[in-house]
Amino acid sequence: MSLPLDPQRLLSIASGLLDGTHDRFVAGVGAPSAIQKGPDDFATAVDLELERRLSAELFEQTGIPVHGEEFGGPDLNEGPVWVLDPIDGTFNYSAGLPSAGTLLALLDDGVPVLGLTWLPLIQQRFTATVGGPIHLNGVAVPRLEERSLRDSMIGFGAFNIASRGRTPGLYRVRILEELSRVSSRIRMHGATGIDLAYTASGVLGGCVVFGHQAWDNAAGALLVEAAGGVVTDLAGEPWTIESKSVVAASPGAHEELLNVISALGDPADFLEGRVR
Template sequence: MAAELAELLSIASGLLDDAAPRFVEGIGAPSAVQKGRNDFATELDLELERTLSARLHERTGFPVHGEEFGGPQLATGTAWVLDPIDGTFNYSAGHLLSGMLLALVRDGVPVLGLTWLPGLNQRYAAVADGPLYLNGQQMRPLERGKLSDAMIGFGSFNIDGAGRIPGIFRFNLLGALSRLSGRVRMHGSTGIDLAFTASGVLGGAVVFGHHPWDNAAGVALVRAAGGVVTDLLGRDWTIASGSVLAAAPGVHEELLDLISETADHVRGEVEQ
């Protein structure tokens, strides 16, 4: 198993390396496909997903579930999960905080995670049991930390937004968090928030989204680094989870307590 995963990680890393120059070339690409309110894809999203999906399947035999074209269900079996451009708004605007996310999922559990940030020349990779590698160098496991000392990545929101996790809850949580940490960061990229958490740049990340292509790679990285990953209610994260709370030990517990206090009056709305 370990040897197989190491070989698959090597193959996937090589394919992302091959795609990185094209990714960089397309930074600033305009919207090409509207997917919904405040959501779109560029031509590079489509191109990169087609190319990487075909090559991953050819080299490994496993199917690919991508953001743009879908794929097999992920609760059982083995499949790659691909986001060819995470942080699409950033990417289209010429902002360098964007990247390519790839995970291998077996029976709903991410066993490989890769986050390539070509604009920053950073490549994060890990097998589920660790260690975490950044640009090929082994990183030290995350140490126990305190929320008051940590930067925290925070997901974007519209205060008037409804849905699974209402905007007003996110706003209230941001306010409560600001009282304990003056170092909240909104990067506009789930992949970056989770990769930075895995490497210790951030002490934690609060992710309101539920899409597996956004979350699976980063979950694998944080777990490999010795971090704690749950949903916002403290339940073990699964591929079907509707949110992510990832953080260093100690910081995670403090964040979870803060979320619980904030959510008491809207707990039924936060996530079912």
């Protein structure tokens, strides 16, 4: 590990800086789109402001550069790098829905070593270092125990049935359909950080994430692993920052989730015109 400071010291610094953005985050709720990034994706002026501010403060106080969602940054696979999503759940945030927050992870040669998920609108702060435990508002959370899918709420990523990307829309719908046969308690929060943090704390038994960006997934993946959960991709391969999806869950529930997903076969078979 090539970190310039002790991990606990870095965690303390990062926590203080995220705390410092609380008032601005709360005051900005309802901010409209400032930059359109795609058909269903945009950034608000608050996204840009918070990323600039936190990137400067983190580098000034830790000497570690930042790779953010809005402005990019250094290679995530080389040395220590902070990876930042200033507002996860931007659409929720802009609409006034409180399921939004700030995600921050510290990577060392591409491997998450610290994870922070701040949910200012509901007063929750999740932190973890490698090996755990995770903390919620400074209090250690019990490690995850084995549980069944049938007795669990499951977070589910967004989908558009017309999507033809890495994970076709029809494939996502089929996962949802088959999953609902086992667990009728499916939740769609519209914020990856919430799905992963709540999986780590045991509120959810697991979650399925179709996004692949490190700024969305790194902090939460570390939280789940630090809590004793299992984190893979849709194919069951161990999750890394290069993974194209995330399946995270408590022991037991994770195996059941993968069984549901693997029974559907190759996602490419669900592209329009190829569905069996």
